[in-house]
Amino acid sequence: MPIQDLARSDVVTAAPETPVAELAATMDEEQVGSVLITNDETLAGIVTDRDLTVRVLGEERDPTGQTAEDVMTDDLRTAGPDAGFHEAASLMAAYGIRRLPVCEGDTLVGIVTADDVTELLADEQQLLGDVIRAQRPEY
Secondary structure, eight states: OBGGGTOBSOOOEEOTTOBHHHHHHHHHHHTOSEEEEEETTEEEEEEEHHHIIIIIITTTOOGGGOBHHHHOBOSOOOBOTTOBHHHHHHHHHHHTOSEEEEEETTEEEEEEEHHHHHHHHHHHHHHHHHHHHHHSOOO
16 A cells, blocks of 8 residues: 555645744644644644653743744654555654654655554454454354
8 A cells, every 4th residue: 555545635834934832732722643844735744742741841941032943853764655554563663753744755645653553453453353243153
């Protein structure tokens, strides 16, 4: 399965100069745990709810003076839209990341999260369970 079939294309983005308070409000409003930071459509970084906790609150920084650029992770791992599910899951496991941006060249086209992968696997397990139940004798 190509990762583009699983990736969400309605990615929440912000500019590097966005204040961290605005990022937190956006995460709350959009019910997401991250905001991808872009320059136009080019991916520059990611800010997660954990980044806000650790890099702002944990380091006792004044959040009023912090921007996305100050707290974002900019050493990102990404996958192409044609990457396979296994390749994407392997990248996430190898680098301990819960969110994998999907890029076509330098252009951001989507994101796959650990929650998305977990939901897909649960759906597949349910289907296998249905097969097993259909083939076993009734109790």
